[in-house]
Amino acid sequence: TTTKDRKIPILKAFVKVPLVSITSSNSSQESFTLCTSPLHNKAKYLVQWIEFHRLVGFSKFVIYNTTDTDDYLSTIINIYTQKYPGLVDVVQWNFSTLGLVDVLPTRYFQTEALHDCLIRYGDQSEWLGMLDLDEYIVPLPPYETIVDYVHANFGR
Template identity: 25%
Template structure:
């Protein structure tokens, strides 16, 4: 049933790259969000400290205080909020609302930034050695398309949501970002938006690139980024706090996916992924180490 439905969904969009402005600069983050009031401020503060210039937030029907928290946390000139509560179809085929938001951001906000990335509230971009994400990206200026593998964090033993933030409470992850286990190996990307020609949630094609780079600047065909030779998290690590607590995981499942999927199939896929994440976990304090390195631990509500 699900395979049949997937053939009736539009999950890839092609577009003409926008023209860059002469003064474009910085790293912009694109986010589509729904009801993340509890965690959005920590996520935004972390990425401000990591050097993000602007946040383009697509409001997918928030009914809680998510947007108010963002407005309290992010300076007004660094935040744009776009209403994005919709399910659109081309005839019988549903258009992936997240991909549509990403394509809109590239065309409308891409000309003013040097880099653009597309992540969720449960994903943190962590500079591993540099003092900021822009500094970490400086050696990668010849790469129009950088793929960062997921580092998948589980529940860290929490049944209910603990006091405090995500970073201090969830420090255990699956040890192998390149695992063949279902649902563990995937990527988010940092791109030059003025070279983007095609978008999916986890795959972005850029003009003239012929593939993608890892964070060492090594270029591979897109089809080869699943190989262990591609793996690197030396400059930037993508931490994906997929579950948070068990209670929050159950609420996440209840909200459903970005595309219309049968409930039983959605539950099965999520729980299979969780089992794989929590198999043989290792301790990972990379995000906290970054905050300590820049002298920001304990500041602005972060751990």
């Protein structure tokens, strides 16, 4: 295992983050996991977002849910759970029940969700990303999938 430091811009600041080369003997490790930013009344976009990212190579989705408690979200999750076990996990992300208030109310503790995603899924996935439901990763030619791009550019 080798460790290097790389400066990564986070919230308009630079933080030294150690880069660690990880080789896992866990054959069930997910290759590409994608976490949502906290959902806030956006469940209607979820199926399109998941299906697009499945097509480009993501194999696990983690949904951070803040307020969507309607039957629509439950129906979506139940369908994915039955048809594709293990594809989608839901993390209930409601800090208001704890009496906490985000300094930027429209963020819904997004930075903390990113950290939670890294802690929960970092050792289960070779590659991990976090996107809003209105953001899409689109591989450009000559790459058809994110897997093709990563293997060609990062050797894994």
